[in-house]
C-alpha cells in the first residue's frame with residue numbers, strides 16, 4: 001500500500017444526520033438512477049455516508065478505504081448489513097480478490113449474449129452447477145437481468161444443487177483430503193426469497209440433468225461449474241451429450257475448481273480437470289477447451305481468466321456460421 005497521510009480522524013467527527021443521509025440518497029439517485037438490487041462498491045468510503053445511503057436505497061454495498069479509521073466509521077454505520085474493509089484501489093491484488101463471482105459471471109453472460117444476438121436468437125439459458133449458499137446464483141441473476149435489457153434478449157437462469165451441501169466424496173478423485181460432506185449447505189427458503197427469476201433445481205445432478213434436457217430449455221450459452229468433485233462434475237458434463245438445439249454453438253464455461261491453493265493441488269489426474277479430460281477423450285465432434293490468451297485481452301488480468309473454457313460443439317449446424325458481419329476484425 002502506498003504511504004498516505006492519516007485522514008481518517010475527520011470522519012470520526014462527522015455527524016451523520018438524517019438530513020445528510022437524505023442528501024446523499026438524492027445525489028446517488030441523480031447520478032446513478034435506481035440502484036435497488038444492484039452491487040454498489042464505495043471506493044474510499046470515508047465516513048460511510050454514501051454506503052449507508054446506497055444501502056437504504058436497496059443496493060448490495062461493499063466499501064473500502066485506505067484509512068483504518070474510515071473503515072471503522074463505515075463498519076459502525078453498517079451494523080453488519082454490508083462489509084467494509086481496508087484496501088487500496090491502486091493495489092491490483094486487492095482489486096482482483098474483490099467480488100469473486102461478479103466479473104466472471106458478467107463476462108460469461110455477456111459473451112453468450114453477444115453470440116446469441118449475432119446468431120439472431122431471441123432467448124438463451126445460463127446455468128450454475130453448484131449453488132451452495134447462493135452467492136453465485138444471485139450474481140448470475142443480476143448479470144442476466146442487466147445484460148438481457150442491453151441486448152433486448154430473454155435470458156433464462158437455472159441453478160442446480162443438492163440442497164444439503166456436498167455429498168460424500170466417492171474416492172480419491174473427489175479429493176476428500178480437501179472437501180468434506182455437508183459443506184456449503186443451502187438454506188433453500190432464504191435463497192428462494194432472494195431470487196427473482198432464477199429456477200432452482202434441487203436434487204443430485206445425475207437425476208436432474210436428464211429431466212432438464214427433456215424440458216427443452218432455450219439454448220444454453222454460459223455454464224458455471226462449481227460442484228467441487230470429480231464425480232459430480234463428470235455427471236454434470238452429461239449435459240453436453242445432448243443434441244445441438246440445446247446449445248449455442250460455443251458455450252462459455254467457468255470452472256471454479258481447477259486452480260490450486262496451498263492446500264489443494266489440482267491436476268489432470270483428479271478433480272474437475274480429470275472430468276474434462278475424460279469427456280474430451282470420449283467425443284470427437286465436441287470438446288471442452290481452455291480459452292487461451294484471455295488474460296492478454298483483459299484490462300486487469302486476473303485469476304479467473306485461467307478458469308474460462310469453451311464447449312465447442314463442432315457438429316452444431318451453426319458452428320461454422322460467420323458471425324459479427326457488421327464489423328471487420330481481420331485486416332490486411
Ligand SMILES: C[S@@+](CC[C@H](N)C(=O)[O-])C[C@H]1O[C@@H](n2cnc3c(N)ncnc32)[C@H](O)[C@@H]1O
Nearest residue numbers: 130131132135136161162165184204205226232
Ligand atoms: C462450493 S458449493 C457452490 C458454491 C456456489 N457456487 C456459491 O456461489 O457460493 C458446491 C455445491 O455443489 C453441490 N453439489 C456437489 N455435488 C453435487 C451433485 N452431485 N448434485 C447436485 N449438487 C451437487 C453441493 O450441494 C454444494 O452446495
